Amino acid sequence: MSEVFREGKAVLTSPSSVPVAVLVAGIAIIATRLISLALQVHELGLAEVASFVYRSAQAWDSTLIFIASQLLFFFELRCAVALMRGKNWGRWGYAVAQVVVVLYMYSASMGWIYPELFSINGENSLQIVHLLISQKLPDLLVILLLFVPAGCRQFYRQR
Template structure:
């Protein structure tokens, strides 16, 4: 019955601030909804076409695989945040910088705009759309870095 006994360290980890729990859940929900919306929009034939287009060249394949790795890293960070891993919020911040930077560059014509880009007539319109698209992730980052309870939680763990 030692399996059900809780150690002193497991009790300490149960005191996760609500803001950190909300942030971790939001990361999982945002990524899950992103995937669900892509599947819903494209359907099975569209997904097949998307994957087929994504693996036509080595560069496109690397971008496609990199985006999948980024999603899995973000989800892993969400689970690690609840455990009080300070590195997880920094890695999540890094994933957001990478994703935002790539979307911005691809939308301006660098990289592979046909795969990952934001449509717009001007840089200002593209930037506005990008900010609106990344707003949930920015709010999650604020929950992880700004409130004193969140900072204290990661400092104590």
């Protein structure tokens, strides 16, 4: 600690430093999840959120999907923390979670899975795919930040 005060800067060692792309990706995952939750609660209001939870608990299939969505939310947050700590399973877990979300949302939007708790409204399948891709584009960019840069791949190989 005294080195920080003497030299005026923190001492970082290169093997333990986290690549900027990994930090950006981890912070982006946490920020987008928490901000989207806050915006939805603000838009709906507490009474409507309580009504949504109550309606979701009316049927066992809606309840299972609602509980699964909450578990997925917390799993994504856990993956974000893990990938910033250098755990390879964190980035793979986040990528698999996004594949599951896209498959469920597409299936529910097409009417193949009931209940359609989390679905996208569209006139045809092309419009649904377009809306789904535009909605998941930030998550795709985060996945690219975790898997494409050579520094990120090397960071996870070292651990």
